[in-house]
Amino acid sequence: MAAQQIQSAVVDIESSGVVVTRDAARLDEVRLADTQAVIVTPGGRSDWEFGLAAAVERGAFRIPRKVLSIRHAEEAAHVLEAGLSSDGIDFETRVALVDDIADLAARLERLSRRAGIMLRIFTEAPTELCGFHLDTVGPRLPPFGLLKIYNGEGTRYVLAADVTAMSAFYAYLGRREGLSAKWRAACVAGQAMEAERWRGEMCALDRSLPFLRQGSVVRQVPAGAIVAFRHLDVREHWSAHPVGRAWLHCSPMSGVPRLVVNLTPLGGGAARPD
Numbered sequence: 480m481a482a483q484q485i486q487s488a489v490v491d492i493e494s495s496g497v498v499v500t501r502d503a504a505r506l507d508e509v510r511l512a513d514t515q516a517v518i519v520t521p522g523g524r525s526d527w528e529f530g531l532a533a534a535v536e537r538g539a540f541r542i543p544r545k546v547l548s549i550r551h552a553e554e555a556a557h558v559l560e561a562g563l564s565s566d567g568i569d570f571e572t573r574v575a576l577v578d579d580i581a582d583l584a585a586r587l588e589r590l591s592r593r594a595g596i597m598l599r600i601f602t603e604a605p606t607e608l609c610g611f612h613l614d615t616v617g618p619r620l621p622p623f624g625l626l627k628i629y630n631g632e633g634t635r636y637v638l639a640a641d642v643t644a645m646s647a648f649y650a651y652l653g654r655r656e657g658l659s660a661k662w663r664a665a666c667v668a669g670q671a672m673e674a675e676r677w678r679g680e681m682c683a684l685d686r687s688l689p690f691l692r693q694g695s696v697v698r699q700v701p702a703g704a705i706v707a708f709r710h711l712d713v714r715e716h717w718s719a720h721p722v723g724r725a726w727l728h729c730s731p732m733s734g735v736p737r738l739v740v741n742l743t744p745l746g747g748g749a750a751r752p753d
């Protein structure tokens with residue numbers, strides 16, 4: 480198959496399981512059957528968001544990968560105040576960011592109808608380590624999560640209707656993970672030629688995306704959007720479940736450092752970072 484085309488999200492795909500809207504009240508619609516994601520696009524950017532993006536992109540504001548357990552959304556602001564660096568951003572920006580993430584925590588509790596949030600947060604430049612995948616939650620947890628990328632390139636995704644079969648997707652995923660592991664091992668061992676060989680195979684696989692129907696496109700979440708998306712119960716991972724059971728997505732693989740915030744119901748599990 481030829482290299483996949485990347486398109487921005489558009490509203491005419493609502494019937495295919497992805498809702499794109501300006502209305503944050505619609506995030507709960509991710510609970511509806513056959514809905515994989517609700518993408519709430521921002522109306523505009525505030526001054527604090529411009530300041531935050533600039534601080535992240537020049538490396539002044541950095542957050543090493545961390546996982547924060549929040550028992551109730553009301554505690555989110557307190558946990559974040561204690562856990563976030565104040566270097567590189569001014570007081571007002573930090574307060575606005577904490578409030579924004581606390582709002583996401585409250586939204587997740589509402590849509591998952593369950594107290595407790597696992598919050599993953601980090602600033603990092605995208606890498607080629609991870610290709611298309613789905614996120615999982617622990618057994619019997621509400622299969623929903625929220626994602627917000629504050630700056631830089633948005634997450635890519637495909638529509639369920641464009642996937643030929645989960646068996647084809649898992650064949651891709653297994654091969655992708657194997658190539659990524661070999662690439663990393665060769666890098667660690669200082670085997671530059673081997674590393675380049677595995678990386679080349681990995682990139683070719685990501686260009687072809689053999690689990691997609693001919694003519695399908697890869698779509699992209701707009702910068703600053705909030706995404707509510709359907710996860711998979713970890714017990715179903717690698718099984719022959721319906722394609723629409725979870726949102727198939729992928730981080731960009733290059734570009735500026737981004738601030739990534741990912742929230743899932745608290746209680747264990749193995750969700751992917753973004």
Ligand SMILES: [Fe+2]
Pocket residue numbers: 612613614728751752753
């Ligand atoms: Fe993910």
